[in-house]
Amino acid sequence: MTYYLLSVVTPTDGTPPGPDEMAQIMRNVEAFNQELRDAGAWVFAGGLHSPDTATVLRPKGADILVSDGPYAEGKEYLGGLSLIRAHDLDAALEWGRKAVRAIGLPVEVRPFVDSH
Amino acid sequence: MADAVDVEAVFRSEYGRAVSVLVRFLGDIDLAEEAVQDAFATAVQRWPETGVPPSPAGWIITTARNRAIDRLRREAKRDERQAEATLLNTPDAPAEEGPVRDDRLRLIFTCCHPALATPAQVALTLRLLGGLTTPQIARAFLVPEPTMAQRLVRAKAKIRDARIPYRLPRDADLPDRLQGVLAVVYLIFNQGYEGTPELTSEALRLGRLLTDLMPDEPEAVGLLALMLLVDSRRDARQDEHGELVPLPEQDRARWNRELIAEGQSLVRRCLRRNQPGPYQIQAAIQAVHSDAATAEATDWGQILSLYDQLTAFTPSPVVALNRAVAVAETEGPRRALDLVDALDLDGYHVFHAVRADLLRRLGRDTEAVRAYETAVERAESPAERAFLERRRRELLRT
Numbered sequence: 001m002t003y004y005l006l007s008v009v010t011p012t013d014g015t016p017p018g019p020d021e022m023a024q025i026m027r028n029v030e031a032f033n034q035e036l037r038d039a040g041a042w043v044f045a046g047g048l049h050s051p052d053t054a055t056v057l058r059p060k061g062a063d064i065l066v067s068d069g070p071y072a073e074g075k076e077y078l079g080g081l082s083l084i085r086a087h088d089l090d091a092a093l094e095w096g097r098k099a100v101r102a103i104g105l106p107v108e109v110r111p112f113v114d115s116h
Numbered sequence: 117m118a119d120a121v122d123v124e125a126v127f128r129s130e131y132g133r134a135v136s137v138l139v140r141f142l143g144d145i146d147l148a149e150e151a152v153q154d155a156f157a158t159a160v161q162r163w164p165e166t167g168v169p170p171s172p173a174g175w176i177i178t179t180a181r182n183r184a185i186d187r188l189r190r191e192a193k194r195d196e197r198q199a200e201a202t203l204l205n206t207p208d209a210p211a212e213e214g215p216v217r218d219d220r221l222r223l224i225f226t227c228c229h230p231a232l233a234t235p236a237q238v239a240l241t242l243r244l245l246g247g248l249t250t251p252q253i254a255r256a257f258l259v260p261e262p263t264m265a266q267r268l269v270r271a272k273a274k275i276r277d278a279r280i281p282y283r284l285p286r287d288a289d290l291p292d293r294l295q296g297v298l299a300v301v302y303l304i305f306n307q308g309y310e311g312t313p314e315l316t317s318e319a320l321r322l323g324r325l326l327t328d329l330m331p332d333e334p335e336a337v338g339l340l341a342l343m344l345l346v347d348s349r350r351d352a353r354q355d356e357h358g359e360l361v362p363l364p365e366q367d368r369a370r371w372n373r374e375l376i377a378e379g380q381s382l383v384r385r386c387l388r389r390n391q392p393g394p395y396q397i398q399a400a401i402q403a404v405h406s407d408a409a410t411a412e413a414t415d416w417g418q419i420l421s422l423y424d425q426l427t428a429f430t431p432s433p434v435v436a437l438n439r440a441v442a443v444a445e446t447e448g449p450r451r452a453l454d455l456v457d458a459l460d461l462d463g464y465h466v467f468h469a470v471r472a473d474l475l476r477r478l479g480r481d482t483e484a485v486r487a488y489e490t491a492v493e494r495a496e497s498p499a500e501r502a503f504l505e506r507r508r509r510e511l512l513r514t
Contacts, residue, residue: 002279087279088280088281089229089231089278089280089281090280090281090285110278111278111279113277
């Protein structure tokens with residue numbers, strides 16, 4: 001078994017979904033998480049607040065500097081993530097497809113080091 | 117007597133088979149390649165004395181397997197626990213037939229996994245199944261050698277780290293995944309067509325392998341037929357100065373009848389099956405050309421209706437351009453030029469070459485000369501440039 005991170009790629013300047021659409025997405029995500037749990041593939045999942053809420057810490061000599069985030073401005077940001085267990089990439093991509101269908105945004109699938 | 121040539125011949129035909137078996141056995145592509153290369157190095161030393169064994173492939177696979185076990189044992193002294201764990205998972209002696217055929221198919225699907233970028237798929241397929249060296253692949257694709265080496269290393273690392281599986285796709289995924297494999301083989305063929313003959317023969321080898329392993333996939337058969345029919349004109353396609361000779365001007369006596377017969381019989385097999393697809397239709401178009409004893413005898417009506425079918429499958433501007441060539445023969449160059457001018461293919465040299473030819477036939481020489489000039493600028497192969505240059509000069513003379 002390998003652990004994979006499914007990252008939800010959220011556009012920075014996209015129009016956020018309306019309340020009805022958002023409610024539908026939340027229902028989809030809940031169903032997706034339940035399916036992961038039933039299959040024994042679920043490890044952790046969650047949505048993230050916007051990048052504006054981020055705070056960055058960086059090393060400076062012996063000190064650590066605190067500054068307002070995000071670390072890097074980009075056209076996309078990490079909107080949410082799901083940590084799953086899967087036998088191989090094909091199985092992980094199958095979960096990734098379901099995540100894309102649930103959320104309607106691109107999803108990046110990436111393996112963890114040395115987890116099998 | 118065995119000499120270097122025998123080992124070389126076995127290497128070309130059996131490298132992919134041996135690597136695919138060893139990948140299953142070892143679960144690691146790099147280890148599999150090292151083991152198989154070790155085995156061939158041993159063959160170069162031994163075979164001149166012992167003669168080529170009755171089953172060269174079997175000998176290579178068994179030797180590679182033993183070499184791999186030796187290597188793991190040596191490493192076991194250094195890192196006992198890890199190597200033992202690997203050995204525990206190794207099945208018994210690899211069988212030679214049956215599963216081996218599936219191993220090569222597994223390896224093709226792993227190399228052509230959609231999670232890998234197309235250039236990486238092509239490079240891996242040539243490296244692992246064709247046994248081409250990194251410098252050979254780099255030269256064929258006009259890429260610096262370190263770039264190609266890095267591409268291969270990166271692709272193999274992704275297969276390992278992301279756990280791209282070494283198995284056949286599920287039935288539900290097979291049509292899509294097969295499309296990817298066929299596209300890689302056709303890309304290799306086309307690169308060969310542009311002037312690297314070793315890639316052409318490698319693509320044909322892969323095409324035959326796919327039809328052997330998946331005889332029920334009509335598109336695999338269609339691709340092989342297409343490649344055979346195009347390749348049948350290899351000797352007629354260039355003149356003695358290395359200049360491209362276009363289809364209507366080719367000396368048809370120089371077409372390879374054997375390849376044509378094989379290609380046409382595959383096309384008939386596809387027609388009987390009646391599950392058409394883009395490669396089968398393109399093969400059928402080539403078969404119509406092959407049928408014609410002279411350029412004038414070409415059944416352009418049938419070619420046009422095949423292009424109509426192809427358009428329904430793959431409505432791309434390039435297909436529309438080729439269809440327009442058939443329209444020029446059935447309905448005249450004026451109608452064809454209207455179709456061509458509506459296409460957005462400015463970067464593609466063939467677009468300008470076709471336009472130039474149509475303008476020339478319509479007597480619009482000044483425009484034709486300009487179109488030939490653009491085509492020459494865009495063309496990459498020296499053979500094509502030479503042909504287009506000659507056409508341009510001929511127009512200037514009149």
